[in-house]
Amino acid sequence: MSFFEFYEVDVSKILEVIKERKPRKVLIQLPEGFKRHYYEVADSIKKELEYPIDVDVDLSPSYGSCFMDLNMLANYDLVIHLGHDPYPYWQPPSNVVFIDVASRTRISEETLNKLLKFMNDSKISKVAIYTTAQHKALTRSIADKLLNAGVNVVNTLEKSVIFGCWFSDLDTVKDLIDAVIVLAGGSFHALGVGLRINARKPVISLDPYMDSFKVMNDEVYKTLKVRLSKVFEAQNAERWLIVGGVAGQYRPYIIKALTELIKSLGRRYYYASASYINKELIVNIDSKNVDAIVITSCPRIAIEDLRDYHKPILTPGEAFMALKNELNHYRFPF
Ligand code: SF4
Incomplete structure (x- = not known):
């Protein structure tokens, strides 16, 4: 093949x-x-x-x-x-x-009809639809089918591509919709959308490779619970290790904001830099001198790869929540 x-x-x-x-x-x-x-x-x-x-x-x-x-x-x-x-x-x-x-994979009529029935039963009539770079054309054709079935697609399709840490115009349309559809393989991007909107609307993960859809909210709630427990755990951390990345994952403005905040609270920080971050590297640099770790390179490393670590490892957004004691809204990703 x-x-x-x-x-x-x-x-x-x-x-x-x-x-x-x-x-x-x-x-x-x-x-x-x-x-x-x-x-x-x-x-x-x-x-x-x-x-x-x-x-x-x-x-x-x-x-x-x-x-x-x-x-x-x-x-x-x-x-x-x-x-x-x-x-x-x-x-x-x-x-x-x-x-x-561009992926040539398509969603079958049968799956689309099931999705439309689910949306009809759940009284979902206004949606935003997002995707990854490989499914732009398919997104347009699915949006057309939804529109033909009377569903209002609220977001701008030219801006439908999202990343695991960037969600295009979602913030501007989230209050206008009943649900978000994320057309992508797996649930990584749909989970990101769910975290960004704090699970306030249903997020439907539509997977062209599996030719199926699922509502993500249970998964988003479970992840939010875990993430909030990490934030609580880190609130009293005195000594922070900031682990930064390189190229597009080097985020000097975030590092500056974090270090200034930590200093202003009379706490201490250390900084480590790596091009690629995984558990082995974290174990190598971790010590009793560190109470909490924040990874400023890819925010999904803390969520997907290091969630079981014995110390709190946070995304930048979570570190700001813990340090500023702002716990009403889950801040994701930065
Ligand atoms: S930083 Fe992580 S989540 Fe964001 S685009 Fe890069 S790999 Fe994806």
């Missing part, structure tokens, strides 16, 4: 960029799960070129366009970043070009 049977990549656009920029060395960046398709992508580019060039692959993790190894990028004339839209909080170096990878 070929990658191109399931995903559409605009190779002609890549060739256009290569023609314009005349690179000798090209680096391909692919999202996790797509990397083994590098060979097909590289071959499809090389076979169209009249002169030989290097088309290499970046094997480092690529969970989003926020995370790039700037030293590696500097070794290449052109970097083709496939499958993510540009990260809204960061401008990468000018040799990086973003190219869409």
Whole structure:
């Protein structure tokens, strides 16, 4: 089975960029799960070129366009970043070009009809629909079907792409809707939406790969409970370790706000920096000198990867809640 049977990549656009920029060395960046398709992508580019060039692959993790190894990028004339839209909080170096990878996966009529029935039974008539970079076209066609069935799609579809820590125009439409639909594989993005709106509206995760949908609110409530318990635990922490990232995950404005707040409360902080953060690195740097940890790089690391750690490990938003004693609203992500 070929990658191109399931995903559409605009190779002609890549060739256009290569023609314009005349690179000798090209680096391909692919999202996790797509990397083994590098060979097909590289071959499809090389076979169209009249002169030989290097088309290499970046094997480092690529969970989003926020995370790039700037030293590696500097070794290449052109970097083709496939499958993510540009990260809204960061401008990468000018040799990086973003190219869409569009999934050909579709939602069946049967699933859509079940979704419409569920919405009708639940009196959901106004929705916002969000998605990830791979399903933009499918989002438009589903929005059309919802509109034809009398459902009001409130948000701007040109702005429907969200990230795990950035939710487009959700804040401006959240009070106008009965529910949010998140069209994406898995529940990562839908959970993010649920946390952002504090589970105040139903979040429907519509998964094109599973051809199914589920309402996320139980999962969001469970996650909120865990996260709030971490915030309570960290409230009296005297010594904080801030763990920051690099490139688009280096957030100096957040680090500055946190360090100033910690200092103003007469507490202490230490700062650690890493390009990629996982449990092993946290165990290496953790000690009895630290009461609470806040990860300022990717806010989902604290939520998804390190939730079982024996000390509170917080997102920036949670750290602000704990330090400012602002507990009425779950602040996510920053
Ligand atoms: S959730 Fe994490 S990986 Fe995803 S865009 Fe945000 S910082 Fe990057």
